[in-house]
Amino acid sequence: RGPSGAAMPEATDDGLWLAVILALCLLALAALCPSSSAHRRRCAAAFRRRACGRRAAPPPPPPYWENEQGSGELGLDRSSQHYFDDSFPVPLEHRDGMQDLMNAACSNSAERAFRIVRIVRHENSKLWHRYSKEFQQISKALARSDLSAHAEPLTTEILADVDPEHTFSTVRPEAGEAYLWYATRPEIALRLLHDGFGSAAAAQTKAELERLEFFEDTARADADAASGQGLYDGCYSMLLCRVVLGRQWLSGGYDGCGGDTNDDESTACDSEDVSDLEAGSTTDEVHDQICQRGFDSAVITSDGVLRRFVPCRWSQVYPEYAIVYERCTPRHIGIEHSSFWRYSQVCMSERLRRAPPYWANCQNQEPFAEMHPVLKFKPRIQQLMEMTWKAKYTRDRRASNGKRIPRGDPNGDMPCSARVLKVMRVENSAMWTSYTVAVKRIRDRRAVCEPLGRHPAYTTDGLDDRARRRLVTDINETYLWHGSSPQAVISIAEEGFRLDLSGKHRGNMFGRGAYLAECASKADEYATDDPEGHYQGCFAMLLCRVALGKVQTLRSADYEAHERTGPEKEFDSTVGDREEAVGTFREFVVPTREQIYPEYAIIYERVYRSARIR
Secondary structure (H helix, E strand, O other): OOOOOOOOOOHHHHHHHHHHHHHHHHHHHHHHOOOHHHHHHHHHHHHHHHHHHHOOOOOOOOOOOOOOOOOOHHHHOOOOOOOOEEEEEOOHHHHHHHHHHHHHOOOOOOOOEEEEEEEEEEEEHHHHHHHHHHHHHHHHHOOOOOHHHOOOOHHHHHHHHHOOOOOOOOOOHHHOEEEEEEEEOHHHHHHHHHHOOOOOOOOOOHHHHHOOOEEOOHHHHHOOOOOEOHHHEOOEEEEEEEEEOOOEEEEOOOOOOOOOOOOOOOOOEEOOOOOOOOOOOOHHHHHHHHHHOOOOEEEEEEOOOEEEEEEOOHHHEEEEEEEEEEEEOHHHHOOOOOOOOOHHHOOHHHHHHOOOOOOOOOOOOOOOEEEEEOOOOHHHHHHHHHHOOOOOOOOOOEOOOOOEOOOOOOOOOOOOEEEEEEEEEEEEHHHHHHHHHHHHHHHHHHOOOOOOOOOOOHHHHHOOHHHHOOOOHHHOEEEEEEEEOHHHHHHHHHHOOOHHHOOOOOOOOOOOOEEEEOOHHHHHOOOOOEOOOOOEOOEEEEEEEEEOOOEEEEOOOOOOHHHHEOOOOOEOEEEEEHHHHHOOOEEEEEOOHHHEEEEEEEEEEEEOOOOOEO
């Protein structure tokens, strides 16, 4: 009871009184702070500013720019000392590399060549800031991904050869950045440099304003070029632009999203059904589709070879170089036919009519059968042999006395590596034609084959991107080793594999056929040296292109496995996976000689831990 004797509220009413008191306090606080909502907005804005401060800074200008220290938003104000809008003539030593780039990227280099008249590099802080901001947004949305196994433009590959020191080009793979060509009149090219793409001031017609097509092929881009006037009469112009490709929509038959990436590796391209977007679609149709479906760019293939790249937004493009050039023929400037055009982009009918473009006989229409030393490829072969050399041996390995190596290898008869002495490329038109016919037959019958077992062949994984792109991965075309002797290698290079000799020396654990290996150390078990002659004491191995097609995988011996493989059988080849069964090697057995092309012949020495070489 209270002092007056009145009864106090029950304990159950305490919560109600407390709520009333708290509400009165809040009303009083609101009356004292009438601008609390404005204060909240200011706090939110301050938080956003702090968050922006913690965000990664925009990519700086390239290191070879004169204005390489230019920075971010400070460069947007024309009155700021950080603003720049300059054009610099490209130095003569870099101009030669740029001309090599133009001519190497020309798919019609047998008839068309380009002579550079003038080239300038434009550095604009405002355009660079717009481009960098777009680069940041796209790279955030993508996992870091190398596009070399997908729709990587040809220019990226060529620049790696003509500008290995990055003296006039840099490419960042985080968002699929690449250099691409855009052709127009010289007068418009110069305006595009200063005003950027998508600017009404830069284009004279609506068509020029809306044309978002970029090309990797200078011959195709040159088709859109037009002659200039006055000082530039008889000259044409191209822009070499940086383009952020981001998440790509692949269409028109380009087989970009497959083959060489692991399933758990994120990619910057998408292989969903694009049958509603044909190769003949207009640029406007392509642009509308990619924007509606959330892609950053589209890659449209025409005739199985020519590709056009269509970005979704102009801010994905930075016009870095303007090139004024003359059209001429290759003999006028003394260049050879470009070997950079990817063999994998050529449609199948073209494959049957000509040899790979990196062959010496790629333009030869007559029958040929030659072996060419390839000095530049020798270090790659050495590296590939080392990468695929496993310190294991099977019962097929022979010791120096010709007998099996005892358990534990007490005498050190297992070589630790191999030293490549000579590499020759086999160019044989008859064998190549037979091989491409076999590839086409498998592709026509199987369409797409299931990938190889647990992992791709070690030989394919060990190749660089350019060599890997030669392969038709959807029918499991791969490179594999075949061990032999120097004399036998020369015979195979001239006549192909003789399957009647299969198993003559080591047996047929997985049926009849030609036996190949993904590990050089396994192929070396079948290699023998020549007892006399020029290559006395040396061993030989073939690096073959093999069309495996649909594969049957076996983990134990099956001497009748060949009965299930062949042109009209259930499978096209056999994989004997003893690596999974007992931890040794996988062997690949092909039933027909036409499925194998012995492309490289290697002469080598065995290297032993005891410092002896044989």
